[in-house]
Amino acid sequence: MRSSILAASLGLALLLAGCGTVQSTNASPVRAAIPQLTVNAPRTGETVNSSSFAVSLTTRDIHLVNPATHPANAQGEGHVHLYLDQRPVVMTYHRHYTFTHLKPGPHTLKIELVTNTMTPYKGTVRTVTFTTKGSAASPAGSGSPSAASSGKGW
Numbered sequence: 001m002r003s004s005i006l007a008a009s010l011g012l013a014l015l016l017a018g019c020g021t022v023q024s025t026n027a028s029p030v031r032a033a034i035p036q037l038t039v040n041a042p043r044t045g046e047t048v049n050s051s052s053f054a055v056s057l058t059t060r061d062i063h064l065v066n067p068a069t070h071p072a073n074a075q076g077e078g079h080v081h082l083y084l085d086q087r088p089v090v091m092t093y094h095r096h097y098t099f100t101h102l103k104p105g106p107h108t109l110k111i112e113l114v115t116n117t118m119t120p121y122k123g124t125v126r127t128v129t130f131t132t133k134g135s136a137a138s139p140a141g142s143g144s145p146s147a148a149s150s151g152k153g154w
Contacts, residue, residue: 034122054098072116110127
């Protein structure tokens, strides 16, 4: 009899242990925000009456950092790559950059947000075509940081 009571008690304990509170989690997993990039200047089709022009960007859901001091990938961090006429020109962690000494004529500027390890963020490539008028002081386009920022050329 004693063994029957012990077995019944043990069975009841196991049954109650299996009937613990079950929490239903219908909440969606938290997803990281996708970085956004807007080109404020230059505008597609714009004519710049100079051999220089300023790039102005707006970003959202990304913290721009210097890849030299932040070499490891971190969610929501990265920097900007600027390509002028299909040539890599600038790697920067600022939203403003001034190109100087451009030849007169049509130009294509490609801008992309990349991770700290240079992988492009999906959906952040922007291309702008514009024209410069003015005499270039040197035969090839070059760049320099604007007063509001600094950049690192390749």
